[in-house]
Amino acid sequence: MNALENRTSQKAQAGSLQGVSKRFGDFTAVDDVSFEVRANTIYGLLGRNGAGKSTIMRMLAGHAQPTQGRVEMLGAEPFENDEITQQICFAAENQVYPDVFRVKDVLTAGRLLYPRWDEAYAQELMEVFNLPKKRQVKKLSRGMRSAVGIVVGLASRAPVTIFDEPYLGLDATSRQLFYDHLLADYAENPRTIMLSTHLIDEVSELIEHVLVIDRGRLVINEEAELLRGRAVSVSGPSDLVEKFSYAMTRLHEEQMLGQSRVTVLGDPEDAQHARTLGLDVKPVSLQQLVVQSTTQVNPEKKAEGER
Numbered sequence: 001m002n003a004l005e006n007r008t009s010q011k012a013q014a015g016s017l018q019g020v021s022k023r024f025g026d027f028t029a030v031d032d033v034s035f036e037v038r039a040n041t042i043y044g045l046l047g048r049n050g051a052g053k054s055t056i057m058r059m060l061a062g063h064a065q066p067t068q069g070r071v072e073m074l075g076a077e078p079f080e081n082d083e084i085t086q087q088i089c090f091a092a093e094n095q096v097y098p099d100v101f102r103v104k105d106v107l108t109a110g111r112l113l114y115p116r117w118d119e120a121y122a123q124e125l126m127e128v129f130n131l132p133k134k135r136q137v138k139k140l141s142r143g144m145r146s147a148v149g150i151v152v153g154l155a156s157r158a159p160v161t162i163f164d165e166p167y168l169g170l171d172a173t174s175r176q177l178f179y180d181h182l183l184a185d186y187a188e189n190p191r192t193i194m195l196s197t198h199l200i201d202e203v204s205e206l207i208e209h210v211l212v213i214d215r216g217r218l219v220i221n222e223e224a225e226l227l228r229g230r231a232v233s234v235s236g237p238s239d240l241v242e243k244f245s246y247a248m249t250r251l252h253e254e255q256m257l258g259q260s261r262v263t264v265l266g267d268p269e270d271a272q273h274a275r276t277l278g279l280d281v282k283p284v285s286l287q288q289l290v291v292q293s294t295t296q297v298n299p300e301k302k303a304e305g306e307r
């Protein structure tokens with residue numbers, strides 16, 4: 001066991017999805033997904049539009065029930081379980097508040113809902129994001145509404161905090177402020193944080209564990225450090241690529257006219273070995289990896305004109 005695996009295996013479990021599917025009518029939005037959620041870890045839930053990220057997050061937060069399989073968070077099924085849901089903060093830009101709610105009413109609700117709420121920190125974040133306390137939430141700009149979600153998510157100090165695309169409408173400065181505060185606060189108050197995002201490059205240094213969803217299925221479930229350091233793309237004649245990679249963890253593969261390209265998890269010696277076989281070796285960024293893993297077209301779905 002290497003140092004990373006050792007560190008990882010020591011973390012307690014915060015929850016899990018076991019064989020979870022979610023169907024809407026005859027459409028399967030989440031398809032037999034299983035993964036473990038570890039305590040005190042920052043997760044990135046990545047994937048294309050409509051992949052099923054929000055649906056998974058809503059089930060983790062107890063806002064929706066799976067059609068099949070089991071969701072467990074903090075020791076129990078979260079759906080309609082107040083004891084569990086008060087320990088899970090779900091922050092989304094499209095959060096609906098009563099019409100009359102002002103920003104300060106949202107903070108009051110946060111204080112009542114979350115046992116670990118930190119009011120002083122909430123006030124500090126209000127200043128950081130220039131949020132007007134007395135303005136009605138419905139009159140805020142989109143970016144300001146996202147910032148309210150961020151303030152609630154961070155100040156809740158909930159053992160599990162889920163941010164669904166927390167940056168919508170936020171300018172680059174505010175996004176950087178979010179990332180900086182998230183990291184600083186997480187270092188002082190470790191907890192489980194999950195964020196879905198399309199801005200993969202921006203968060204690639206922030207997230208510790210990567211989950212990639214493609215058309216409802218989990219296609220990557222890996223430590224970010226492993227992916228950052230060891231994911232390489234190897235291409236060349238198919239027989240040589242096969243010979244090189246048959247025993248390795250393959251994250252992605254493509255074949256065309258006798259040529260293949262595989263993305264594998266390897267060590268520096270593996271990359272060197274590939275080069276000595278005459279294969280082309282390139283490092284793969286997290287963003288490239290996600291794009292590669294989620295761009296294949298499913299012929300059945302294509303024929304149906306779905307997704």
Ligand SMILES: Nc1ncnc2c1ncn2[C@@H]1O[C@H](COP(=O)(O)OP(=O)(O)OP(=O)(O)O)[C@@H](O)[C@H]1O
Pocket residue numbers: 024027029047048049050051052053054055056
């Ligand atoms: N209540 C619902 N009824 C019918 N279909 C739904 C419902 N909720 C989600 N879906 C469908 O399930 C699929 C997954 O949606 P989801 O919102 O989970 O995707 P996502 O990965 O979060 O997408 P995005 O990145 O665009 O936010 C989509 O095809 C969506 O249209």
